[in-house]
Amino acid sequence: MNALPFAVAHALPEIILAVGALLLILIGAFRGRDSDGPMTELAVGLIGLAILAILLSTRTGTAVVFDGAFVDDPFGRFMKILTLLGALISLFMGQDYMARAKIDKFEFPILIILSTLGALMLISATGLIALYLGLELMSLALYVIAAFHRDNVKASEAGLKYFVLGALSSGMLLYGASLLYGFAGTVSFAGIADAVGGKASLGVIFGLVFLMAGLAFKMSTAPFHMWTPDVYEGAPTPVTAFFASAPKMAAIAVTIRVVITAFPGITTQWQQIITFISLLSMAIGSFAAIGQTNIKRLMAYSSIGHMGFALVGLAAGTPTGVQGVLCYMGIYLIMTLGTFAAILSMRVKGESVEQISDLSGLARTNGPMAFFLALMMFSLAGIPPLAGFFAKWYVFNSAIQAGLYPLAVIGVLLSTVAAYYYLRIVKIMYFDDPVVTFDRAAPSLRIVLAACGILVLFLFAYPAAFVEAAAAAAKSLF
Incomplete structure (x- = not known):
């Protein structure tokens, strides 16, 4: 050839x-x-x-x-x-x-x-x-x-x-x-x-x-x-x-x-580095986001935390662990793009707004957007039966199988801390009085937000093709 x-x-x-x-x-x-x-x-x-x-x-x-x-x-x-x-x-x-x-x-x-x-x-x-x-x-x-x-x-x-x-x-x-x-x-x-x-x-x-x-x-x-x-x-x-x-x-x-292909013989050494990065990222992502008022900054700390959760699977150093990371990243991509579709829709009289307080009473002024954004927040927090719960379950399960019990336990506890600032946004949208009314979002944003919302809601019903593709991808490295 x-x-x-x-x-x-x-x-x-x-x-x-x-x-x-x-x-x-x-x-x-x-x-x-x-x-x-x-x-x-x-x-x-x-x-x-x-x-x-x-x-x-x-x-x-x-x-x-x-x-x-x-x-x-x-x-x-x-x-x-x-x-x-x-x-x-x-x-x-x-x-x-x-x-x-x-x-x-x-x-x-x-x-x-x-x-x-x-x-x-x-x-x-x-x-x-x-x-x-x-x-x-x-x-x-x-x-x-x-x-x-x-x-x-x-x-x-x-x-x-x-x-x-x-x-x-x-x-x-x-x-x-x-x-x-x-x-x-x-x-x-x-x-x-x-x-x-x-x-x-x-x-x-x-x-x-x-x-x-x-x-x-x-x-x-x-x-x-x-x-x-x-x-x-x-x-x-x-x-x-x-x-x-x-x-x-x-x-x-x-x-x-x-780490898998260049350092397979010294797994213990790189496991320590990955575990340290993972723990620190989960902690900073969970605690630093609590005081944020700007939704883009909150998403920044959220992404730091989620990268930490994803690395829990890699720390296991097994095909199951890598499969968990791949599943996590696929679901994280859906949740993040859906959330940014909502952030891009936050516009008042043609001007973009980014404060979390601007979402006050959104359920009364724009019910569908509030519903889909709430789905993203619940999923990011890891609440079942949404896709975000299964993302975390895949990585924590692989860590437990590899005997990394402290990492899995600390991860679950920090995930509970992170749930606070996601659920706070849901509370602001559904229980606070409206402050502003957003302009009608562009069709592209409505399509992305709805598609991501449907995916996080129903991915648990038929995850087989996605999980099998991730498993085949993970095995090819070992």
Whole structure:
């Protein structure tokens, strides 16, 4: 078989996005207008085409192409679909907001596509160099879109903070990668696994710690979470929705791939790091969100907490644990996008509002929106029989099976603390007197909010296909 067509077939979603981004840049340059015109629709179509390329693929096994730098396996395909869905829905929801804020420049959908392309490359990375290239392609576009609203001081501040801290995290990750290369003599994950074996020298542990620090920043897990609340609040809301979805999927995916495939012989060492990050993230996400008044900042702390809950499954270090993480991330994506559809709908006389108090009495002024947002809040809190309960059940169950009882117990207790600020929003919507009446939401936002609400309500009734896909994806790593 000719090597190049074979490699192209395995990297088809990435090639679709890369070629599509170049074509969109040419179209935008020739049109030469401020407004994005049909660019967002074209970008959504491109991302949809990339999803179709994965779904219609008949491949079931694992293939390593491009001189061993890129892997196409069930795990990668599962996480790529989640990442692409996050990007597609963020673009779909954000078009109305960007037009109203007069920042619907043609570059925005192109930057989303480039960031998503980096995320896909990151998910398929089989070595430290491929990992870094994917990470930086994803991050460079994120730095720009965080500050995309140039005339807004908060957005500029968000972009600057993310850039400075992102550069620091990249440096830490590179330092860890260089230590690992020095001790293993190779950059490939399989080669590192062979070189390290079951003995962890001090240099390897240091390299692992610095590598995990860089990845923790991208997952926005504690203690590298400090950028998250400011960036979530300052960036335009569609950008925040994108931050909370697609890059999160890629960061979790590459973290799983690194620890499972590069360090299978020293599970105890990386388990300690993952457990520490998980506990700290759950604690900070649960307690720091209680005093928040801005709903985007609250969602930032919520995402920190949820990444901590997801890592409970990874700490188990088993196929069941990884399956739990994949199920968790799929359900988290649905809940987050639904919540951001509601946040984007919070508009009074054409102006966006972000205070939690603005939701007062929403049940009386907009019953359907209050109902679906309440569903999201109950699901995020992990209340049965909604999808969020099963997400937590999958990861805690895998931790218990692996004998990590303290982690599971602390996770359940912190989940109870986090339930307070989700249920407080429900109380404000249903029991407080109305303060404002929101404008009628764009059709795209109503569609996303209703679809996500239906999914979290009924996913427990037929989860088999989703859970089986996650199980097959998890097993492909071991």
